[in-house]
Amino acid sequence: MHFKREFDFVHLSKYFYIFSIALTVAGLIFLATFGLNYSVDFKAGSNVDISLSKNLTQEQVEAAIKDLGVTHEPSISLGQERVNIRYDKELTEDQSEALKAGITKLDDKASFEINTVDTEMAKELARNAIYAVLISCLGIIIYVSIRFEWRFALAAIVSLLHDAFMVVAVFSIFRLEVDLTFIVAVLTIIGYSINDTIVIFDRIRENLRFGKQKTYEDMKALVNKSVTQTLMRSLYTAFTVFVAAFFLLIMGGESIKMFSLAMVVGLLFGAYSSIFIASPLWLLLKKRQKPKVANKTA
Known part of the structure; x- marks a missing residue:
């Protein structure tokens, strides 16, 4: 045409x-x-992608992960029944488990995908x-x-x-x-x-x-x-x-x-x-x- x-x-x-x-x-x-x-794909750190069965507020997420022993503030993004948490440094195994435990208290059906990238x-x-x-x-x-x-x-x-x-x-x-x-x-x-x-x-x-x-x-x-x-x-x-x-x-x-x-x-x-x-x-x-x-x- x-x-x-x-x-x-x-x-x-x-x-x-x-x-x-x-x-x-x-x-x-x-x-x-x-x-x-x-x-986090292009710089060292950990990216935590969480699927939920209900929506959470920014305050709830911050309270759930505040005692991980991480010295810097993470970046938190909220979506529809999803939460993404990005750290500029790598989470240790203990910190990852503590994060999962804190979120699970708010939603026991939450599923986690944690991606960690080192500097190299x-x-x-x-x-x-x-x-x-x-x-x-x-x-x-x-x-x-x-x-x-x-x-x-x-x-x-x-x-x-x-x-x-x-x-x-x-x-x-x-x-x-x-x-x-x-x-x-x-x-x-x-x-x-x-x-x-x-x-x-x-x-x-x-x-x-x-x-x-x-x-x-x-x-x-x-x-x-x-x-x-x-x-x-x-x-x-x-x-x-x-x-x-x-x-x-x-x-x-x-x-x-x-x-x-x-x-x-x-x-x-x-x-x-x-x-x-x-x-x-x-x-x-x-x-x-x-x-x-x-x-x-x-």
Whole structure:
């Protein structure tokens, strides 16, 4: 399905560039100043996830765990019949048992999941997460360069890095917790972003093959036409995945909350990056190339 009217997406892209650049600068400032709010997955400590048969108040939980002999205050998050307690230091076996006993007095049907991460494991997890993102980006650059050309590859990688960093920036600005599921969400967003971008780039390549572009305005019209022809497909895909991620965020458990939130944020940015970031950027890179050469390499 195509729109009957073609919009000037290239012209509109400058507003999205301004918005993305502003958010990128804000994200860099917050990252440099405050960093990310890492969960226990990426730093030493203990994370206690408790499933309950009834709701407890903050005061009840604090009273139940106050005599564990822990010298620092834990972070307590309450949910629907759930409690999450995070310590910045590892709990000993005796402290874990005392915590269980204190909560069990309030709810004898409570079940516990205690995860402990030491310093070396936390460093290794963070390092491997960075490697995973970098390797995936490298593979995408190689694939797009072989299938299309280096200008498409550069525009695609900027687009997917934009989507990934926007999620990181939002989590840094609002101090949202970053855990292992967050990394999974970022990798998923990268895959989604490149898939959507490739669809538009493939249509641009096809239109280049059968068109006669002599000026920049011809190339601009071609990009607008290609985006228009693939727009409904992009919107349908984005909306379908967004609805699934949104309901996971609203109705899903505490353990996948950050994953769902990262997906929702990433999908919102990914919905416009392929249209207003990747395609116009390719056009800028192509602008300096002579039309005759462009037709040969397309």
